[in-house]
Amino acid sequence: MNHFYQTTHLPNRTILLEGKEYLYFSGTSYLGLPQNPHFQALIKEGVDDYGNVYGSSRNGNLQLDIYEKAEHQLANWAYAPQALTLSSGMLAGQATIRQLMLEGYTFVYSPDAHPAVWHVPQVEIPTISFEEWIQSITQILATISGSKVAIVTNSVDALRGRSYDFEWVYQLPDTHDIVLVVDDSHGLGVSGNEGKGIWQKLPQLPHIRKIVTASLAKGMGLAGGVIFSDSDTLQRIRYSAYFGGCSPIAPTNLYAYLHATSLYEAAYLQLQQNLQQFSSSVKSLSLFPFIDNYPVFYTLHDELYSFLLEKNILIYSFSYPKPTDKANTRIVLSAWHTTEDIANLSSACHEFASSYL
Numbered sequence: 366m367n368h369f370y371q372t373t374h375l376p377n378r379t380i381l382l383e384g385k386e387y388l389y390f391s392g393t394s395y396l397g398l399p400q401n402p403h404f405q406a407l408i409k410e411g412v413d414d415y416g417n418v419y420g421s422s423r424n425g426n427l428q429l430d431i432y433e434k435a436e437h438q439l440a441n442w443a444y445a446p447q448a449l450t451l452s453s454g455m456l457a458g459q460a461t462i463r464q465l466m467l468e469g470y471t472f473v474y475s476p477d478a479h480p481a482v483w484h485v486p487q488v489e490i491p492t493i494s495f496e497e498w499i500q501s502i503t504q505i506l507a508t509i510s511g512s513k514v515a516i517v518t519n520s521v522d523a524l525r526g527r528s529y530d531f532e533w534v535y536q537l538p539d540t541h542d543i544v545l546v547v548d549d550s551h552g553l554g555v556s557g558n559e560g561k562g563i564w565q566k567l568p569q570l571p572h573i574r575k576i577v578t579a580s581l582a583k584g585m586g587l588a589g590g591v592i593f594s595d596s597d598t599l600q601r602i603r604y605s606a607y608f609g610g611c612s613p614i615a616p617t618n619l620y621a622y623l624h625a626t627s628l629y630e631a632a633y634l635q636l637q638q639n640l641q642q643f644s645s646s647v648k649s650l651s652l653f654p655f656i657d658n659y660p661v662f663y664t665l666h667d668e669l670y671s672f673l674l675e676k677n678i679l680i681y682s683f684s685y686p687k688p689t690d691k692a693n694t695r696i697v698l699s700a701w702h703t704t705e706d707i708a709n710l711s712s713a714c715h716e717f718a719s720s721y722l
Contacts, residue, residue, distance in 0.1 A: 369683075375399060378701045380679065387674075388706055390696045391681040393523075395555045395660045396632035397701030398586030398625075407624050411617030419616050424609045435619035436591075443553070444565040445577065445593035449603055450614045454550050454580025457590030458482040460611070461578050464602045465515045465544060473505055475518035479548045482517050482578060495522070499533040506541055515544045520563035520577075523551030524693050526654070526661035531567055539572040546576045553591075554584020555660060560633045564593050574598065581614075585629075587622055589614030632700040636660060639698050639707055646711035650718045653696070662696040669717055670694050676713045 370382045377400045380389045398404045419429060432450060440448040451457045458481030465472075465484075472484050476491045476498055491498050506514060516537075521528050537543055545567065553562040564577050576594040581587040592599060602608055640658055647653055652669070653662040670682035682694040696710070 370679075378699070378703065378706055382679070385677060387677045387679040388709060389679055390698065390702075390710060391679060392697060392699075393551065393583040394586065394699055394701075395584040395697070396560075396586060396629065396636060397699045398628065398632060400701055401586075401628060401632070404586060404621060404625055404628055407621035407628075408617055410624075411620030415616035415620060417615060417617060419613055421613075422609050422611075423613045424604065429616055431616050431619050431623070432613065435623055438623060439591060440593065443562050443577075443593055446595045447593070447599050449592045449594075449599045449608075450581075450619065451590045451592070451608070452612055452614045453588070454548075454578065454582065454590035455481045456611060457578040457580070457592050458548060460602055460605070460608050461546060461576055461592055462515075462517075463607050464598075464605055465546070467605070468513065468601075469511070470513045470515040470544060471509050471511050473502070473509070473514055473516045475516070477519060477522055477524065478517050479519055479550065481550070481580075482546055482548050495527075495529060502533065503536065503538065506538065509541070512540075513542045513544075515546055517546045518548070520547050520549040520552040521556060521659065523661055524695070525663040526656060526659055526695065527663075528556070528656050528659065531563075534568045534570065534573065537570075537573060543572065544574045544576060546578065548579065549577050550580040550583055551661075552584075553579040553581070554586075554629070555633070555636065556658070560584065560629075562593075581618070585622070587614070587618040589618050636698065636700040639700065639702050642704065643698060643707050643711060646707075647714050650714065651722055652714060652718055660698040662698070664694050664696075666717075666721070667692055667694045668721065669714075672717045672721075673710075673713055676709075678710060678713060 372380055376389050376392055378389060379386050436448040436450055451460060462482055462484050474488055474490050476495050478490055547563055549563045554560050557563055557565055567575055576598060578592050581589040581591055640660060652664055655662045670680055673680055680696045682692055684690040684692050
């Protein structure tokens with residue numbers, strides 16, 4: 366079991382642990398915005414105008430227009446019909462799933478579907494590979510007696526740094542009323558065209574309704590969540606008791622988002638440069654089964670964690686999502702890393718490979 370450290374400050378490209386400085390290659394702040402001083406300044410400007418929280422229902426008789434402005438911009442940016450924000454990605458997933466429960470849908474889960482989009486606290490997730498699950502999805506649908514089916518999956522496998530292909534959606538039969546629910550928490554901001562997420566890659570089929578949920582607290586650097594879908598779907602979620610009883614995302618986050626277009630673009634380009642530098646350096650090693658242009662580098666060699674720790678480099682390695690799960694060891698790059706940071710990490714990985722592989 367790995368040692369769990371505590372720190373008194375938000376992680377940056379480096380952190381101080383027990384009096385030592387470590388390079389930090391973990392977390393999910395892919396674009397590095399929480400530590401970007403210009404982004405922080407926008408958050409502070411938003412606090413001046415809106416305070417740190419809006420203590421009201423979105424459906425109350427006094428509504429802040431910044432919500433609709435930000436949701437309109439989010440939808441246009443992601444190529445989606447409409448967007449609806451909430452105070453977390455978990456809440457975005459649960460608001461979606463609870464509405465589908467209310468509408469009488471049966472849920473079919475892909476391997477590794479995130480707990481944010483489970484309809485009960487514990488569900489039986491397939492243990493087969495995603496590719497095997499795709500091959501079996503038609504047979505799975507044939508066993509369902511009801512006509513309403515919600516197929517729930519992730520946009521990427523962020524734990525292992527793998528992308529998912531959605532061409533299989535074209536093979537889904539039109540014998541069911543199908544809703545495709547995709548959690549894009551680890552894709553929004555970093556994957557898709559210019560980091561704009563999965564919506565644009567999902568097939569457009571008349572018999573399949575699409576809903577994409579996501580945390581904004583990862584690539585987007587905002588404490589909140591979002592749902593993308595058609596206007597009718599979001600209207601039903603918006604005026605559900607579940608949504609109406611939720612506190613909304615803090616408006617200061619949406620103020621920052623509305624004014625940070627250039628910061629997002631610059632961070633995305635910087636991340637791509639960092640990814641190119643690191644992937645080019647380690648592609649010859651039998652260490653990481655990674656995909657192009659994605660900031661997660663998973664390894665089966667859990668001993669890499671302790672090796673890098675000795676080199677004053679802290680990477681991700683712990684059991685997730687349950688403490689009883691096998692430890693997941695991966696390197697996570699961010700836009701905040703420098704060329705020198707990545708060179709040091711690459712050198713250490715080569716040293717590990719030459720000694721242990």
